[in-house]
Amino acid sequence: MTTPPDVSPLFTDLYQLSMMQGYFAEGKHTQQATFDLYYRRNPYRGGYAVWAGLEVALDYLDHLKFKPDQLAFLDSLQLFEPAFLKALETWRFTCRVTAFEEGAVVFANEPLLTVEGPLWEAQLVETALLNILNFQTLIATKAARCVSAAGPGSSVVEFGARRAQGPDGALGAARAAFVGGAVGTSNVEAAARYGLPLSGTHAHAWVESFGSELEAFRAYARLYPDSTTLLLDTFDTLESGLPNALTVARELRDAGHELRGVRLDSGDLAYLSARVRQALDNTGFGGVQIVASNDLSEFVIESVIREGGRIDVYGVGTQLATGGGEGGGALGGVYKLVALSGEGRMKLTGDPGKTSVPGPKRVWRARDAQGRLALDVVAAADEPPPQAGERVSDPLNPLRSSLLGHDLSWHDPRRVVHDAGRRTQPEAALSDLQRRAHSGLDELPEGTRRLLNPHLYRVSLSAELQRRREALIEHLRRP
Amino acid sequence: MTTPPDVSPLFTDLYQLSMMQGYFAEGKHTQQATFDLYYRRNPYRGGYAVWAGLEVALDYLDHLKFKPDQLAFLDSLQLFEPAFLKALETWRFTCRVTAFEEGAVVFANEPLLTVEGPLWEAQLVETALLNILNFQTLIATKAARCVSAAGPGSSVVEFGARRAQGPDGALGAARAAFVGGAVGTSNVEAAARYGLPLSGTHAHAWVESFGSELEAFRAYARLYPDSTTLLLDTFDTLESGLPNALTVARELRDAGHELRGVRLDSGDLAYLSARVRQALDNTGFGGVQIVASNDLSEFVIESVIREGGRIDVYGVGTQLATGGGEGGGALGGVYKLVALSGEGRMKLTGDPGKTSVPGPKRVWRARDAQGRLALDVVAAADEPPPQAGERVSDPLNPLRSSLLGHDLSWHDPRRVVHDAGRRTQPEAALSDLQRRAHSGLDELPEGTRRLLNPHLYRVSLSAELQRRREALIEHLRRP
Structure with missing residues (x-):
């Protein structure tokens, strides 16, 4: 009913447009470029991320064109030549985009999305792609962590609109939280959108x-006899809210209805929920749900359960709407040029962890004999699938290497998702994305979902890709 | 050129609409209510906040009405009665809103904005007002902290679009950062919006x-001879970027132009900027600016300066676009019913810090003889201005009280900003809001702007307001 506003082609950093004009002036704008989008550390110091926002990003790419008023604004900046602005009138995004499907479980230092095509097309979209995918992935991952902490008997609802980063921040967070496993x-x-x-x-x-x-409880129950949750x-x-709720629960039952739930919003949630559960169960109201809110996070949920709390629904606000907390608030995804006109490209920079991996790539994901995920290997695009006995290495430290085992079955988890100006498949339903995330999380190895100090799932580079990377570094360091 | 999309009346938590229907069914919807909006702790554990987003919030209130497709959506939820939905057709926001002007420097536990009017009008707007004002204030305050750390000779630019929380999160952050003192x-x-x-x-x-x-540097300088900043x-x-930039700086000068700047984006920014500054100065390029980026925050800026860094422009990304970092990511503003039909209302709850202060209020702000801000007093709306010798107390601990001094001049810093369905003044220019913030920050007492463990500016309750609060607690606790 309310469609999200299109993300404009002006939603980009100024330098993307300055560089586009530069490529155009140098006659390089149609050179075939390859850009990889990836992040360097799992969010929240966790063991994985839930990849989200792809469908939003594809929608952005589908509608990307410069309108006359946007070109007039660019002209007003007195930075752009008439010939370049003229060329933008017919500029379209035609690159091939290969990516993990939305909802997939993904890891640090593997290309999540790759854009291949004319340099000036691939350059413009960096800012919006990162913005959309960083935020959606951050929130979907937070939701998955909260759901994982809540355990199979309980559910998580997103309650964060008032603390989110602007109205669209709240709407985007509600979407991503659902993909990651929140029930509503x-x-x-x-809900409308x-x-x-x-x-x-x-x-x-x-x-x-x-x-x-x-009196307040009675009035609410009168109005919503089958869907009342009372705030205690x-x-x-314990002294006022609980006895009043029990009174109303009895009155509702006498009238042929059932109280749906009670909500706790302050104090010691573990203690209070155990006491309230006991009181409800002892008075024949075992079916009344306990909802809890009040600055929840995956860590608070875990501790409430450890301390004997009895909560059915966790309403998570600030942390789920913003990804706040340790290492949260933003996912540090980056988008790097890795090949141009068929040649590998890379930057070295002063931070070793920021050295990129050159060349077009393919991701190979292995399942073990039990069907669990075992490791991901990033290989050059022109390599055959990984073979047992092959040596692979840690992208951050080539000295840490290992041999691939025999009982692994390999597949390429990425798909071409946009090509020649349009998406390759119709938009997926959010409930399908949520199901994909759910089954992906189920396949993770033991310990990878742990909230703190998780088992680190291995993402390795193939020996060939590592060799090409070292050769290019050698070449670039030569004076 | 691009106007922000209206924030819809559906941008609210479901319970606001459920309660509105309840007030309507109980015939209470037009009772005169007073809601206070405030936060309980300064963001980033700092000494103040820059109040931002008011103009955005007023724009929301100006356009608030339910459209037919929105009412149809509500009808589809099967929660709302036809009579209520019919009443929403002509529902308008007519409350009186009193608030600090945007850009003002404000503190924890004082009413920043007060809504007075029909209960069901004041209830609906809670979610959107908090969403807009929490986020804008969070970011404007972060910008003020970064600008304060950078010092008078340097400037701060917002570079965070790719890490912000959705496209509108990025746009809102750019706006708020400017109000708080970022130059662009x-x-x-x-920029267009x-x-x-x-x-x-x-x-x-x-x-x-x-x-x-x-070759890359030369091409950029050729294209932008008067506005080139080279990434080193x-x-x-030091081995490649700097000597190449010096070569291009000389070539530009020979052609009658000047290199504008160089940018550092990795490594030890203090060391590198000092070395680069020295090299530029020694070769006659003292006018070339040094721009720095790479995960900056107010604390990184402060440390770079302490260590002898020489940076002219700080490009702050993630932290400025999201308010990340210690205690960041969200401002915990709340919106509480404090009076209904002329009587004070409050909640007690299980957390003593969350007990509200009942009744309509007025804020009084004192300047000392030097013109610096001295303290704020929150009084009942019907009290006269504070007098020397009067006793005031800490809102969180009534035992901490003090007497008001003699050399204080008092004013009410809040204004009626919306009344009878429209704003009382035309929308202010962003540059005026930035100026207001700048002069407000200049008036703060020594130590209040310190980034860590600042001097805590005093916000006190009048003795009369404290007396009324205790009387109401007494009354509510009576069985």
């Missing part, structure tokens, strides 16, 4: 607006 | 796309 959102606009399930209770203001808490902590959770 | 942005769309100055250099891809770094670290900053 409190954000009505997000993306078809997400809605969830909501009432606020303290509702209780405060009545003469008494019991406006005055005192 | 790299984001072309943000908000009239911000643009800034940009070139990327590693430009250098990699040529046969050599010198594609291969080696």
